[in-house]
Structure formats: C-alpha cells, structure tokens
Amino acid sequence: MPVRTPQQQRSRATQARLLEATVECLVERGWSGTTTTVVAARAGVSRGAQLHHYPTKASLVMAAVGHLAERRAEEIRTEAALLPAGTQRLDRLIDMLAAAFTGPLFVAALELWVAARTDAELRAALVPLEAKVGREMHRLTVDLLGADERTPGVREAVQATLDLLRGLGVANLLSDDSHRRTALLAAWKRQLATVLASGR
Numbered sequence: 001m002p003v004r005t006p007q008q009q010r011s012r013a014t015q016a017r018l019l020e021a022t023v024e025c026l027v028e029r030g031w032s033g034t035t036t037t038v039v040a041a042r043a044g045v046s047r048g049a050q051l052h053h054y055p056t057k058a059s060l061v062m063a064a065v066g067h068l069a070e071r072r073a074e075e076i077r078t079e080a081a082l083l084p085a086g087t088q089r090l091d092r093l094i095d096m097l098a099a100a101f102t103g104p105l106f107v108a109a110l111e112l113w114v115a116a117r118t119d120a121e122l123r124a125a126l127v128p129l130e131a132k133v134g135r136e137m138h139r140l141t142v143d144l145l146g147a148d149e150r151t152p153g154v155r156e157a158v159q160a161t162l163d164l165l166r167g168l169g170v171a172n173l174l175s176d177d178s179h180r181r182t183a184l185l186a187a188w189k190r191q192l193a194t195v196l197a198s199g200r
Contacts, residue, residue, distance in 0.1 A: 015053050015063075017043040022064035026108035031115035036060060061112065062125050068105045069133045073140055076100060080144045090196070093144055094161070094189055098181070101169030110170065137162060147196055157195040164188055 021043035025034040036057050040050040054060035076096065083092050100106065109130075116123040141158050142149060149155040168184065171177045 011053075014043075014045055014049055016067075018045055018050060018053060018060065019064040019067045022060055023068055023104060023108045026061070026064075026111045027104050031111045034061070034111075058122055058125050061122075062129055065105070065109060065112065066129055066133070068108075069136070072100060072103075072105050073136060076140065076144070090145065090193055091189055094165075094185060094192070097141065097144075097161075098165050098168065098185060101165045102172050106166075106169050107173070110173070134162075145196060151198060153195050153198070157192055161188065161192060 018039060021039045022034065025039055025042060029038070034057070036050055036054070037047065039060065040047050043050070050060070054063060079096055080093060083089050083096070112122065112126055113130075116126045138158060141147075141162060145158065147154050147158055149158070164184070168177065168181050172181065
C-alpha cells in the first residue's frame with residue numbers, strides 16, 4: 001500500500017470535511033440553501049480549496065452522498081456483526097435497516113430526489129448514483145439476511161423490504177410515525193421470515 005504524503009493526508013482531510021458539511025447543510029437548509037460558499041465556510045475550508053476538489057455544487061453533493069452511503073454501509077455491516085444469531089436476528093436486522101432510512105443521509109438524499117425532479121443537470125448525475133447505491137444496499141441486505149435469491153420470491157421480498165423501509169422513512173419526515181411503523185414492521189418481519197425460510 002502506498003504511503004500518503006502529508007499533502008495527500010491534508011487533501012483527504014479537506015475533502016472529508018467538505019463532504020460532511022455538505023450533508024449537514026442538505027439536512028438543515030435543503031437543496032436551495034446548500035451553496036458551495038456555505039459548505040466551504042461550514043467545513044472551515046477556503047473557497048479556492050473547495051473549488052479545487054469540487055468545482056460545481058452538483059459534483060460536491062454527489063461526492064458527499066456517495067461517500068456517506070459507503071460509510072453507512074460499513075457501519076451497518078459492523079452493527080450487524082454484533083447481532084445475535086437465531087430468531088431475533090431478522091427482527092433486529094430489520095429495525096437496524098429501518099433506522100438507516102430515518103437518518104441524516106436519507107434526509108439529504110430526499111432533498112436531492114425532490115430537487116432532481118426539476119433540475120436536469122442534477123437528475124443526470126443523481127440517477128446513476130442512486131442506481132449504484134440501490135444495488136449495493138440490496139446486495140448488503142441479501143448478505144445480512146443470509147438470503148438465497150435463487151429461491152422464488154426471495155429477491156422480490158428483499159426489494160419489497162427496502163421499498164417499505166424507504167416509504168416509512170418518508171412518512172416519518174413530517175410527523176412521528178413510530179407507532180404505525182412498529183406495527184407494519186412487525187407484520188412484515190413475519191412475512192419476510194416465512195419467505196426466507198422457504199429457501200432454507
């Protein structure tokens with residue numbers, strides 16, 4: 001593995017601060033309130049350094065979402081490694097994934113989805129990134145569930161799980177939806193357990 005020079009380390013640290021600040025701004029200010037100037041100031045980075053790494057708002061935002069999606073996937077893997085085996089695993093795993101669809105990264109992504117509806121440049125950049133993140137989240141979920149997608153209905157059940165969690169995350173944005181969420185997830189966990197058991 002090549003050794004990074006102090007310059008490269010500073011550059012990576014600068015990029016990391018910019019990416020974190022971008023997501024924070026998206027969550028707090030929305031797409032329209034997230035400007036490259038605001039992000040640079042929040043990150044404690046000069047405007048020149050910000051432009052050097054990310055010359056446009058779209059490039060900065062896409063990098064931030066991609067970076068944090070990767071980081072969140074690693075966190076989920078780490079958390080999942082601590083889950084118990086047996087019947088409680090599926091239950092706890094779905095709760096853990098549900099939490100990922102209410103966190104800051106999900107809120108930031110929603111801001112982008114809404115803005116991309118009317119911003120052609122943003123949409124062109126966002127669609128392939130979202131497709132990649134979606135594929136990786138599906139694969140991660142399959143791995144964590146120990147699911148066999150060769151079994152009829154399993155692939156669809158995994159995707160339905162992610163779609164359900166995403167929808168519940170959206171419903172939770174404007175009001176606390178935890179009671180309904182808990183009931184729906186309990187019913188879905190039973191259905192999912194049945195589908196997964198058919199492949200074992």
